[in-house]
Amino acid sequence: MECMEWKESIPVKGYRDVIVAGGGVAGVAAALSVARAGKKVLLLEKANLLGGLATIGLINLFVPMCNGRGKQIIFGMAEELLRLSVKYGYDFIPEEWKNGEPEQPTNVRYIARYSPQIFALALTELLQQEGVEILFDCLATRPVMNAGHCEGLLLESKSGREFYPAGIVIDTTGDADLLFRAGIPTVQGKNYFTYVGHTITLENCRKAVEANDIRLALGSCAGGNADLYGHNHPEGMKFFSGTTVEDVSDFLIRNQRLLLDRIRNENRTSRDIVTLPTMPQLRTTRRIDGDYTLLESDKYRHFEDSIGAICDFERRDFLYEIPFRTLVRTGYDNLITAGRSASADGYAWDVVRVIPPAILTGQAAGAAAAQALETGCPIYSVDLPRLQSSLEKARVMIHFDDALVPGADRRDAGSRGEDFGHI
Numbered sequence: 001m002e003c004m005e006w007k008e009s010i011p012v013k014g015y016r017d018v019i020v021a022g023g024g025v026a027g028v029a030a031a032l033s034v035a036r037a038g039k040k041v042l043l044l045e046k047a048n049l050l051g052g053l054a055t056i057g058l059i060n061l062f063v064p065m066c067n068g069r070g071k072q073i074i075f076g077m078a079e080e081l082l083r084l085s086v087k088y089g090y091d092f093i094p095e096e097w098k099n100g101e102p103e104q105p106t107n108v109r110y111i112a113r114y115s116p117q118i119f120a121l122a123l124t125e126l127l128q129q130e131g132v133e134i135l136f137d138c139l140a141t142r143p144v145m146n147a148g149h150c151e152g153l154l155l156e157s158k159s160g161r162e163f164y165p166a167g168i169v170i171d172t173t174g175d176a177d178l179l180f181r182a183g184i185p186t187v188q189g190k191n192y193f194t195y196v197g198h199t200i201t202l203e204n205c206r207k208a209v210e211a212n213d214i215r216l217a218l219g220s221c222a223g224g225n226a227d228l229y230g231h232n233h234p235e236g237m238k239f240f241s242g243t244t245v246e247d248v249s250d251f252l253i254r255n256q257r258l259l260l261d262r263i264r265n266e267n268r269t270s271r272d273i274v275t276l277p278t279m280p281q282l283r284t285t286r287r288i289d290g291d292y293t294l295l296e297s298d299k300y301r302h303f304e305d306s307i308g309a310i311c312d313f314e315r316r317d318f319l320y321e322i323p324f325r326t327l328v329r330t331g332y333d334n335l336i337t338a339g340r341s342a343s344a345d346g347y348a349w350d351v352v353r354v355i356p357p358a359i360l361t362g363q364a365a366g367a368a369a370a371q372a373l374e375t376g377c378p379i380y381s382v383d384l385p386r387l388q389s390s391l392e393k394a395r396v397m398i399h400f401d402d403a404l405v406p407g408a409d410r411r412d413a414g415s416r417g418e419d420f421g422h423i
């Protein structure tokens with residue numbers, strides 16, 4: 001049965017050059033990139049803090065930005081935000097990388113661990129300073145389409161339902177919700193059972209005081225505890241798509257009940273939960289079926305339309321370039337995505353969705369949006385040399401150096417390094 005919407009008059013707000021829907025790290029990077037190109041940009045976020053999974057989802061680790069041999073691969077805004085993540089809160093960047101790329105080769109990888117809440121505060125400060133308009137606590141519900149052109153977005157917020165016209169819309173909802181509703185073909189992922197929060201205990205607090213290190217005060221608690229490969233996914237339990245309200249609610253209810261079961265008999269005066277994820281820890285929900293879909297077999301392949309080189313967070317040496325075509329679909333002239341809904345499949349989806357590449361694609365989507373507005377061309381046909389040159393100016397490495405591709409004689413190529421946990 002269908003419920004036809006009743007006729008209502010919807011207030012129309014002022015025109016924005018670009019609207020970025022979703023303030024995770026990809027959306028933050030996209031909005032920043034648009035603002036730095038001198039365009040008027042509005043960032044919409046349904047939660048009350050910026051950062052998405054990387055803050056309110058409590059994922060507080062920038063996975064490696066280097067190849068596992070001491071060569072930095074990911075630069076640009078990803079490095080800028082990595083440094084910002086540790087600017088005000090507790091921090092961990094390995095000694096070797098504290099001052100950038102080390103002079104000597106090292107197997108230690110370039111990562112950062114940070115306080116998620118303090119990173120979120122720093123993101124708001126940065127975007128405000130750079131002139132990005134932010135609306136919190138508002139849900140972008142629907143693109144208003146005219147054939148393959150998006151006129152703007154409908155929003156639900158405290159103010160009710162409103163229409164925001166825009167020149168270009170960047171969907172960084174993480175789930176490609178808006179591009180899906182615009183009619184762009186999409187692909188759904190399969191998600192395992194994960195729900196990890198942060199705790200403090202008296203014992204940890206004592207250790208922290210002794211060592212004078214607040215990080216030691218924190219511990220973790222979990223409902224589901226599955227990693228990206230599905231290890232620890234309860235036997236017989238369904239997989240989650242994260243694309244319907246029932247599925248997301250089921251995921252959260254099962255996880256919350258399991259977590260409570262685990263802690264209900266603990267000593268109540270010796271521990272507390274300080275934060276639980278306030279967005280579901282779902283990894284690969286929905287992505288666009290873009291003009292190109294990146295695959296694991298594209299490892300070491302150069303693309304003419306590369307928007308940046310990335311490394312693999314687990315396997316040293318493995319390098320990829322992300323084609324611009326993973327963010328767009330021909331026929332939709334002013335819609336683009338970034339972050340974990342970029343078009344990549346299988347293990348390549350995992351490599352592309354993590355924090356540094358999500359920032360990289362956000363930065364590129366923002367730069368492409370600004371360029372498309374200036375030239376008046378459809379976003380899927382922006383001039384690529386010009387886009388690449390603007391990204392290079394912003395310190396993005398477009399193509400990896402072939403000298404970094406290991407020869408057949410390198411026996412440990414692609415070996416797994418440190419285990420970084422849940423990812």
Ligand SMILES: Cc1cc2nc3c(=O)[nH]c(=O)nc-3n(C[C@H](O)[C@H](O)[C@H](O)COP(=O)(O)OP(=O)(O)OC[C@H]3O[C@@H](n4cnc5c(N)ncnc54)[C@H](O)[C@@H]3O)c2cc1C
Pocket residue numbers: 021022023024025026027044045046047050051052053054059060061062063138139140141172173174175177194279280281282283338339340341353354355356358420422423
């Ligand atoms: C369990 C788990 C462990 C992980 N571990 C790591 C790790 O250790 N290191 C790492 O680098 N990566 C890790 N990742 C991956 C990484 O955290 C995310 O893929 C990355 O942060 C995605 O960023 P994003 O901006 O694309 O999307 P998201 O972080 O999902 O951001 C989307 C944002 O859009 C908002 N939004 C959604 N819909 C709307 C709407 N309709 N209107 C307005 N706002 C909306 C959301 O509230 C959110 O803020 C992990 C992910 C999971 C789930």
